[in-house]
Amino acid sequence: MQLETLKNQFEFYLKQRGCKITKSRFDIIDVIARYGSHFEIEDLVNWITQENKKIASRSTVYRTVKLLQEFGAIREVIKLNNRTIYEFIAGKPHHEHLVCVECGKIIEFNKEKIEELQEEVCKEYDFVPLNHRLEIFGICSDCRSKKDENRKPAPVSKSDT
Amino acid sequence: MQLETLKNQFEFYLKQRGCKITKSRFDIIDVIARYGSHFEIEDLVNWITQENKKIASRSTVYRTVKLLQEFGAIREVIKLNNRTIYEFIAGKPHHEHLVCVECGKIIEFNKEKIEELQEEVCKEYDFVPLNHRLEIFGICSDCRSKKDENRKPAPVSKSDT
DNA sequence: AAGCTATTGCAAATGAGATTCATTTGTTCT
DNA sequence: AGAACAAATGAATCTCATTTGCAATAGCTT
Numbered sequence: 001m002q003l004e005t006l007k008n009q010f011e012f013y014l015k016q017r018g019c020k021i022t023k024s025r026f027d028i029i030d031v032i033a034r035y036g037s038h039f040e041i042e043d044l045v046n047w048i049t050q051e052n053k054k055i056a057s058r059s060t061v062y063r064t065v066k067l068l069q070e071f072g073a074i075r076e077v078i079k080l081n082n083r084t085i086y087e088f089i090a091g092k093p094h095h096e097h098l099v100c101v102e103c104g105k106i107i108e109f110n111k112e113k114i115e116e117l118q119e120e121v122c123k124e125y126d127f128v129p130l131n132h133r134l135e136i137f138g139i140c141s142d143c144r145s146k147k148d149e150n151r152k153p154a155p156v157s158k159s160d161t
Numbered sequence: 162m163q164l165e166t167l168k169n170q171f172e173f174y175l176k177q178r179g180c181k182i183t184k185s186r187f188d189i190i191d192v193i194a195r196y197g198s199h200f201e202i203e204d205l206v207n208w209i210t211q212e213n214k215k216i217a218s219r220s221t222v223y224r225t226v227k228l229l230q231e232f233g234a235i236r237e238v239i240k241l242n243n244r245t246i247y248e249f250i251a252g253k254p255h256h257e258h259l260v261c262v263e264c265g266k267i268i269e270f271n272k273e274k275i276e277e278l279q280e281e282v283c284k285e286y287d288f289v290p291l292n293h294r295l296e297i298f299g300i301c302s303d304c305r306s307k308k309d310e311n312r313k314p315a316p317v318s319k320s321d322t
Numbered sequence: 323a324a325g326c327t328a329t330t331g332c333a334a335a336t337g338a339g340a341t342t343c344a345t346t347t348g349t350t351c352t
Numbered sequence: 353a354g355a356a357c358a359a360a361t362g363a364a365t366c367t368c369a370t371t372t373g374c375a376a377t378a379g380c381t382t
Contacts, residue, residue: 020328020379041369057331062370079240082339082369098288109282114275118297121270126302127259134295136279141287181348181359202338218362223339243338243370 003033006073006090013071027052028064032074038087038106041065078106078135096134102143164194167234167251174232188213189225193235199248199267202226239267239296257295263304 010029011021031047032039041061048056065086068074078085078099085106094115098107114134122129171190172182192208193200202222209217226247229235238258239246246267255276259268275295283290 018328022329022379024330055331058369059332059371060330063329082367084369098283098286098290100288101291107286107288109286111278111282114278117272117275117278118295121272122259122297122299125259125268125270127261127268127297127299128305129259129297129299130262131299132295132297134279134293136283136288136290136293138283138288138290138292144289179359183348183360185361216362219338220340220363221361224360245338 002091003030006033010068010071010073014067019067024056024060025064025067027056028061029068029073032068032088033090036086036088038077038085040083040085075131077133079133080135080137096136098136098138098140100140100143101137102139105140105142107140163252164191167194171229171232171234175228180228185217185221186225186228188217189222190229190234193229193249194251197247197249199238199246201244201246236292238294240294241296241298257297259297259299259301261301261304262298263300266301266303268301 007026007029010025014021014025027048028044031044031051035047036043041058044061044065045056045058048054048061065074069076069086073090074086074088076084077087077097080099080101093110095108095110096114098109099105100107118129118132121127168187168190171186175182175186188209189205192205192212196208197204202219205222205226206217206219209215209222226235230237230247234251235247235249237245238248239260241260241262254271256269256271257275259270260266261268279290279293282288
């Protein structure tokens, strides 16, 4: 199973780094892999608390999230206002995000051509890319239709004033 | 002159919004237009303090920066750790950034094709884009050559041990 | 099991940015 | 010009995400 492989790799990584294999770390990678395509620190705390009936210390979550970023299982994808949204990437091809500023919905997309063009740019500037983030902020179709409804509070077809 | 035009437009914008024409606001747009291709709040505070011999209140700077974003003269371009870097955009064509994680250097680039592809994606998802941000984090050539030097501390050609 | 070291959890610190409110300053009206 | 009102300012305070110091705890090694 995928999740087991991931955990094994993580264990290997931790040992390599001289880090210890602890329950918290595996609890965290576990909920991320099962629940979390996109998540914030707060989500992790909630998920773990729900499952384990034990509050995960926020500091440990922060520390582990950093570790998991270095390991490469997750990455910061969205920075909006003072919120940081991470995503679980294990195995997924790189992709970018549309972020609805009304409802917060996140739509993933993948445009190979954009990636290629980025590589091209980096070569031009003799720049070695480590990672990148493309965020398109805007309004999704759902929110737009909701707005349209609000703009027509008294449609002719309806009965009363 | 460019700067005057900008200030006039800003004045017009403020009046439209029912805002007042104040010295602080013009001090701020002034230093941005003259000094600041890329800047942080802290930079604005410093520049204004240096020029005016009067400390600009941080709150006013924050408030004005928000106003200038709405006006469209500046935008948030980089979010790295807990730092927000803005840039002065008046008139500039939209462009993206390479950010060196070693030295903090920012390289601007413009790839029309990337913009077009983004539009395409938005259409696909029936998403109306308001703005976007593409950050490529990596290591610039300067920093790479510095690193290489450090890796060869005792080149054979040099004389002593 | 002992002993060492990394990890944890808590509480306190930090730091960017927002907010409150009394005072000041633009703007408008006469 | 001056009165009257609304908006802007600065200082202090607050908020909220994230980090850090430290004492207690838990993995690992032998």
